[in-house]
Amino acid sequence: MKTTPFSLPLSSPLATASGTIEAREGVLVRYDHRGETGIGEATPLPGWTESLTDCRAALDTAAAAETQGGHTAAMLELAADSVPAARHGFATALLDADARADGVPLYRWFDADRHCETVPVNATVGDSDPADTADAVARAVDQGFDCCKLKVGARSVAADVERVRAVRDRVGDHVRLRADANGAWSREQATRAFDAVADLGVDYVEQPLAAEDLSGHADLRGGPVGVALDESLIHRRADAVLSADAADVLILKPMVLGGPGNAHTLALRAREQGIEPVVTTTIDGVVARLAALHVAAAVPDIGPCGLTTGDRLARDLAPDPTTVADGEMTVPQRDGLGVDPDEVTPDA
Numbered sequence: 001m002k003t004t005p006f007s008l009p010l011s012s013p014l015a016t017a018s019g020t021i022e023a024r025e026g027v028l029v030r031y032d033h034r035g036e037t038g039i040g041e042a043t044p045l046p047g048w049t050e051s052l053t054d055c056r057a058a059l060d061t062a063a064a065a066e067t068q069g070g071h072t073a074a075m076l077e078l079a080a081d082s083v084p085a086a087r088h089g090f091a092t093a094l095l096d097a098d099a100r101a102d103g104v105p106l107y108r109w110f111d112a113d114r115h116c117e118t119v120p121v122n123a124t125v126g127d128s129d130p131a132d133t134a135d136a137v138a139r140a141v142d143q144g145f146d147c148c149k150l151k152v153g154a155r156s157v158a159a160d161v162e163r164v165r166a167v168r169d170r171v172g173d174h175v176r177l178r179a180d181a182n183g184a185w186s187r188e189q190a191t192r193a194f195d196a197v198a199d200l201g202v203d204y205v206e207q208p209l210a211a212e213d214l215s216g217h218a219d220l221r222g223g224p225v226g227v228a229l230d231e232s233l234i235h236r237r238a239d240a241v242l243s244a245d246a247a248d249v250l251i252l253k254p255m256v257l258g259g260p261g262n263a264h265t266l267a268l269r270a271r272e273q274g275i276e277p278v279v280t281t282t283i284d285g286v287v288a289r290l291a292a293l294h295v296a297a298a299v300p301d302i303g304p305c306g307l308t309t310g311d312r313l314a315r316d317l318a319p320d321p322t323t324v325a326d327g328e329m330t331v332p333q334r335d336g337l338g339v340d341p342d343e344v345t346p347d348a
């Protein structure tokens with residue numbers, strides 16, 4: 001296992017209720033397995049995953065274990081609840097090599113019967129005043145997006161409702177809207193917000209309440225605005241979330257869940273319970289974005305996913321093989337993730 005640190009500044013930072021994301025630092029993982037070189041990415045986001053220090057330490061421990069006991073020993077050092085980003089890095093490299101060895105794109109390694117050319121995607125719009133928010137959504141619609149996610153919760157409920165109304169007034173009824181409060185609201189604020197946007201066509205709000213408040217989220221369900229849980233899945237709380245009847249939608253971030261395989265499994269479990277999975281990233285480099293894209297591509301009839309954050313990065317780990325048009329992202333059909341190991345340049 002070879003690990004290389006990297007740092008990716010964002011050219012357009014994302015303002016959210018829990019702070020602005022300005023840069024992403026992580027570790028690129030290379031692993032030779034079954035005659036192929038697999039690539040993985042560990043990009044921790046403190047608050048969501050372990051710290052960068054803990055991520056690097058876990059990968060060092062896993063690399064040492066690997067020299068003795070191979071990939072099984074390495075995986076045993078990488079617990080999804082404590083070092084999910086490190087586990088994601090190694091697990092992705094292993095999956096990339098496996099899919100290459102089997103001669104299939106990664107999504108078909110998850111489901112050999114599937115063929116998927118594109119995955120629907122949403123545009124992601126950060127916090128800003130009503131006019132700028134409406135401008136950003138209008139630009140996305142001009143680019144062909146028909147689903148847009150707005151960050152909310154960084155200002156008062158009344159101010160956020162004004163933003164949503166400004167967007168709806170600007171782009172008309174045909175654009176699907178979602179909001180993401182990143183856990184910023186009290187129960188009282190969330191109830192007010194849900195009532196106020198009920199006639200503005202908001203499909204769902206991500207994480208209106210704190211991560212732990214599953215019963216509060218359950219109580220918010222049942223109206224025209226759905227409840228999506230994201231932060232509630234941190235630290236492997238999927239079982240609690242699924243049994244609490246607290247969500248219409250689950251937001252699945254492979255980096256937070258300990259790898260693409262865990263995210264895929266949880267997507268299928270959610271579906272079985274009538275909960276819609278949506279795959280997104282923590283604003284990652286191209287390797288992890290591709291891993292998330294393949295997870296989404298492996299799930300039949302998946303709705304728009306939050307995968308179009310690549311253009312926020314000032315530089316990337318490798319050329320991005322995907323294109324986005326008419327709200328759909330192309331899925332690479334090459335073996336594995338679709339990134340050429342020779343073209344990966346972490347440029348730390």
Ligand SMILES: O=C(O)CCC(=O)c1ccccc1C(=O)O
Binds near residue numbers: 306
């Ligand atoms: O889902 C999207 O559209 C983009 C990803 C996103 O919003 C995000 C990015 C980094 C960290 C947290 C989140 C989030 O969904 O809360």
Ligand SMILES: [Mg+2]
Binds near residue numbers: 180207230231251
């Ligand atoms: Mg979210």
